[in-house]
Amino acid sequence: MSDMNTPLSKVRGLGSGKTGTETFISHRIQAVANIPLVIFFIVSFVGNAGKSHAEWIAWIKQPIVSVLLILFILNFTNHMRTGLQEVVEDYVHGHGNKWAATLAIRFSCALIAGLSVFSILRIAFGG
Amino acid sequence: MFCRSSIVARINLSIIVKRTLFIQAWFSDLISADFSLRGKFMAKAQRPLSPHLQVYRFGAHMAVSIIHRVTGSMLAFGAILLTWWLVALATGYEYFNMVQSFASSAIGRLVLFGITFALMQHFASGIRHLFMDSGKLYELKANTASAKFTFVFSAIMTLVIWAAAYKVMGAY
Numbered sequence: 001m002s003d004m005n006t007p008l009s010k011v012r013g014l015g016s017g018k019t020g021t022e023t024f025i026s027h028r029i030q031a032v033a034n035i036p037l038v039i040f041f042i043v044s045f046v047g048n049a050g051k052s053h054a055e056w057i058a059w060i061k062q063p064i065v066s067v068l069l070i071l072f073i074l075n076f077t078n079h080m081r082t083g084l085q086e087v088v089e090d091y092v093h094g095h096g097n098k099w100a101a102t103l104a105i106r107f108s109c110a111l112i113a114g115l116s117v118f119s120i121l122r123i124a125f126g127g
Numbered sequence: 128m129f130c131r132s133s134i135v136a137r138i139n140l141s142i143i144v145k146r147t148l149f150i151q152a153w154f155s156d157l158i159s160a161d162f163s164l165r166g167k168f169m170a171k172a173q174r175p176l177s178p179h180l181q182v183y184r185f186g187a188h189m190a191v192s193i194i195h196r197v198t199g200s201m202l203a204f205g206a207i208l209l210t211w212w213l214v215a216l217a218t219g220y221e222y223f224n225m226v227q228s229f230a231s232s233a234i235g236r237l238v239l240f241g242i243t244f245a246l247m248q249h250f251a252s253g254i255r256h257l258f259m260d261s262g263k264l265y266e267l268k269a270n271t272a273s274a275k276f277t278f279v280f281s282a283i284m285t286l287v288i289w290a291a292a293y294k295v296m297g298a299y
Contacts, residue, residue, distance in 0.1 A: 028260060031253050038250055046288055050296035053223045056216055080206060083199050116210045119217035 023082055030079035037072040057123055066124040070117050077113040081105055187274035195252040198245040205242040243288055248281035 013019050048059055060066055088101040183189070215226040229235050255273050258264045264273050293299065 028257065031257060035250075035254070038246065042246070042288060046292045046295060048295075049292040053216070053220045056223075060216070076202075076206065080199075080203050084203060087196055087200065112206050112210045116213045119210075119213040122217045 023085075027079065027082040027086075030075055030082070033075050034079055037068065037075055040068055041072055060120060060123045061126070063124070066120050069120050073113055073116045073120070077109045081109040084109075186271060187278070188270050191252050191255070191274040191277055194248060195256065198249040198252075201242060201245040202249055205245065208238075208242070240285070240289065244281055244285045247284040247288070248277060251277035251280040
């Protein structure tokens with residue numbers, strides 16, 4: 001016996017769907033998580049409309065606010081990545097184009113998440 | 128000797144070619160498939176296509192489907208703006224005020240208004256999609272009614288959000 005893998009585990013993800021089911025399900029989970037986070041985002045940004053720099057900083061410094069904002073950003077960037085990926089898979093044709101678009105989506109979503117989360121942490125920890 | 132064998136060979140060859148062509152024609156008529164030999168010579172053959180979007184009457188259920196994708200892509204642009212705003216907030220007072228003056232200009236407010244609508248529309252049609260993922264809202268009436276409702280919801284919510292924001296800022 002050369003390895004301990006079951007035959008099923010060897011072929012999983014090798015079909016034309018690849019890991020499509022996992023992506024589909026996690027996209028829906030992100031969508032459900034986005035419902036309360038978007039409500040929080042809208043309510044708090046309307047409530048703080050027109051505030052000054054110092055007031056915004058003081059608001060974000062609250063632990064619950066910074067945590068919720070970070071969760072919102074991580075969740076929507078992941079939702080955005082899988083969503084845009086789906087659009088690319090439907091409308092962008094050709095192996096090279098598809099990979100170029102996929103890389104652009106991956107990198108820009110990571111950049112958005114990185115910059116936003118760092119900014120919130122910097123404010124929260126008083127930078 | 129040489130000459131005679133060549134004539135025989137030529138006759139044999141012509142018989143073979145004729146027979147091959149006959150068999151090919153018969154065979155390709157029989158299967159008439161895309162990958163038959165005839166397909167190579169008739170590259171621009173007009174083949175019937177399976178019916179797609181053009182055979183269905185356009186309705187709210189179709190509009191909400193494509194608008195879900197359009198608004199999702201708009202929100203990706205909104206995410207860039209949110210990142211810019213957060214970076215400005217973390218950078219400092221002066222840069223933040225510059226970004227705020229962009230946002231509160233006429234064009235900035237128009238863009239933010241559009242993104243608010245996109246967010247509310249994507250929110251509503253996304254929840255509709257979650258219902259459809261659980262096997263609901265597939266009946267014709269419920270499907271069309273829920274599609275129309277997403278537009279009503281997003282229009283009303285966009286106006287409510289902006290009215291509330293102006294109220295908070297003390298515009299009235």
